[in-house]
Amino acid sequence: xxxxxxxxxxxxxxxxxxxxxxxxxxxxxxxxAAAPAPPTSVPADPASSDPVARGAYVFQxxxxxxxxxxxKGGGKPLxxxxxxxxxxxxxxxxxxxxxxxxxxxxWSDADFIRAFRExxxxxxxxxxxxxxxxxxxxxxxxxxxxxxxxxxxxxxxSQPNTPHDLRAPFGWRFxxxxxxxxxxDEGPRPADPSxxxxxxxxxxxxxxxxxxxxxxxxxxxxxxxxLSRAYAGTPDGPEGDKxxxxxxxKEMADWSLGDIETFLEIGMLPDGDFAGGSMAEVVRNSTSRxxxxxxxAIAVYLKSLPPAQ
Amino acid sequence: xxxxxxxxxxxxxxxxxxxxxALVVTGGPAVAADxxxxxxxREALMKKMGGGMKVIGQFVKGxxxxxxxxxxxxxxxxxVSANDVAAVFPQGTAQGVGDSHAKPELWAQWSKTQQxxxxxxxxxxxxxxxxxAGDKAQVAQAMQATGKTCANCHEEFRIKxx
Numbered sequence: 271x272x273x274x275x276x277x278x279x280x281x282x283x284x285x286x287x288x289x290x291x292x293x294x295x296x297x298x299x300x301x302x303a304a305a306p307a308p309p310t311s312v313p314a315d316p317a318s319s320d321p322v323a324r325g326a327y328v329f330q331x332x333x334x335x336x337x338x339x340x341x342k343g344g345g346k347p348l349x350x351x352x353x354x355x356x357x358x359x360x361x362x363x364x365x366x367x368x369x370x371x372x373x374x375x376x377w378s379d380a381d382f383i384r385a386f387r388e389x390x391x392x393x394x395x396x397x398x399x400x401x402x403x404x405x406x407x408x409x410x411x412x413x414x415x416x417x418x419x420x421x422x423x424x425x426x427x428s429q430p431n432t433p434h435d436l437r438a439p440f441g442w443r444f445x446x447x448x449x450x451x452x453x454x455d456e457g458p459r460p461a462d463p464s465x466x467x468x469x470x471x472x473x474x475x476x477x478x479x480x481x482x483x484x485x486x487x488x489x490x491x492x493x494x495x496x497l498s499r500a501y502a503g504t505p506d507g508p509e510g511d512k513x514x515x516x517x518x519x520k521e522m523a524d525w526s527l528g529d530i531e532t533f534l535e536i537g538m539l540p541d542g543d544f545a546g547g548s549m550a551e552v553v554r555n556s557t558s559r560x561x562x563x564x565x566x567a568i569a570v571y572l573k574s575l576p577p578a579q
Numbered sequence: 580x581x582x583x584x585x586x587x588x589x590x591x592x593x594x595x596x597x598x599x600x601a602l603v604v605t606g607g608p609a610v611a612a613d614x615x616x617x618x619x620x621r622e623a624l625m626k627k628m629g630g631g632m633k634v635i636g637q638f639v640k641g642x643x644x645x646x647x648x649x650x651x652x653x654x655x656x657x658x659v660s661a662n663d664v665a666a667v668f669p670q671g672t673a674q675g676v677g678d679s680h681a682k683p684e685l686w687a688q689w690s691k692t693q694q695x696x697x698x699x700x701x702x703x704x705x706x707x708x709x710x711x712a713g714d715k716a717q718v719a720q721a722m723q724a725t726g727k728t729c730a731n732c733h734e735e736f737r738i739k740x741x
Contacts, residue, residue: 512739526640526642528640528641528642529640532636532639532640535723536722536723536726536727536730537726537729537730538632538636538726538729540633540636541629541633542628542629542630542631542632542633542634542636543625543629543632544629544632544726544729544730544733545730545733546730546733546734546736546737546738546739547733547734547737547738547739548739550730550731550733550734551734553730554730554734
């Protein structure tokens with residue numbers, strides 16, 4: 271047994287990693303951040319005619335801020351550098367400010383869309399799925415363009431990326447296309463016409479933007495989401511952390527739509543307790559900032575999921 | 580003789596006062612500090628607040644709860660929030676002690692803890708006012724603000740619940 275503070279530190283690091291790293295075999299817990307999400311230059315508004323305002327909404331719904339800001343280290347918003355320690359080694363999140371040298375300032379719209387949809391950098395090299403493109407691949411072109419417009423309206427920060435420090439063979443980037451061929455199912459899903467628009471919106475928010483499955487879906491031996499058990503949660507997160515099942519099978523079996531909406535809005539569980547840790551951050555930076563209609567859509571979608579064990 | 584007796588009496592009184600004062604300052608041997616019991620007491624306080632939030636939540640969600648119940652719930656939350664932070668989180672009650680879910684950082688960053696705990700009280704006071712008025716929108720808003728103070732501290736200092 272290590273000394274308590276060290277153990278806790280390790281646990282925190284592992285939790286951060288788990289929330290942020292789709293490669294991880296385990297999942298659970300996640301990012302912690304104390305400060306509020308960055309001020310948006312314009313208020314987030316999904317119905318605005320201004321792409322930057324729409325992009326601000328996408329940015330919040332997709333939870334970009336947490337990983338790409340090294341809050342604990344005093345880093346500037348979106349300049350990256352947050353260390354994600356994992357069993358595969360340490361990832362350092364990249365700078366996504368519009369700085370042309372060290373950020374993404376030279377990326378074209380096509381580059382940007384390709385990174386999210388195909389997990390490929392502008393130079394053609396594969397991205398590690400620590401960037402959750404297996405979920406973001408479902409984002410629409412429109413949302414991606416809006417997100418880019420928002421990011422490019424933020425202050426550029428000149429901060430070179432720190433190279434990842436990964437163990438072989440996980441750091442072998444040339445192996446990634448193999449993993450992608452096995453586990454990346456590209457592109458947005460067509461709407462399911464047998465379901466109401468609200469349900470389809472809920473699926474999009476849950477699956478694509480919210481990338482909820484990255485933590486709440488169990489993973490197989492290669493670190494990919496086990497889609498046959500989508501949102502079933504996992505008992506064996508780092509240090510025994512448990513990630514709840516989002517389907518109406520276990521913890522949330524008796525939750526009403528209102529229970530889910532309230533949770534997403536303020537983080538309160540039906541018994542009056544409040545979520546802590548990573549999910550508290552998700553609520554603070556992301557789900558509390560969604561429109562009421564979007565929270566409702568997520569609730570409708572989650573209630574419709576087949577119970578999974 | 581009589582004076583001497585009074586002196587003795589006075590000395591005894593002073594001593595008794597000092598002992599009593601010492602007991603107050605140290606918390607006294609009577610309430611001493613079984614950390615496991617302290618964790619249990621804290622959990623009971625938290626459950627009391629949570630129970631109050633649950634009732635208010637049901638009211639806001641339109642799933643039940645009368646105004647009277649909401650008032651009682653808000654009063655319970657306010658009552659708990661009036662506790663001294665050092666009494667709720669005594670040293671030596673971190674994770675590992677009993678069923679504690681408190682991270683050691685809670686004590687390492689004590690001024691932050693004090694701030695987070697002191698945020699609850701004014702929020703709860705507004706909740707009490709809103710409950711008195713009985714206006715659902717006002718209650719919802721006050722519940723949200725109070726909930727934020729709960730979540731802020733849980734995010735920072737509570738380990739994940741199993």
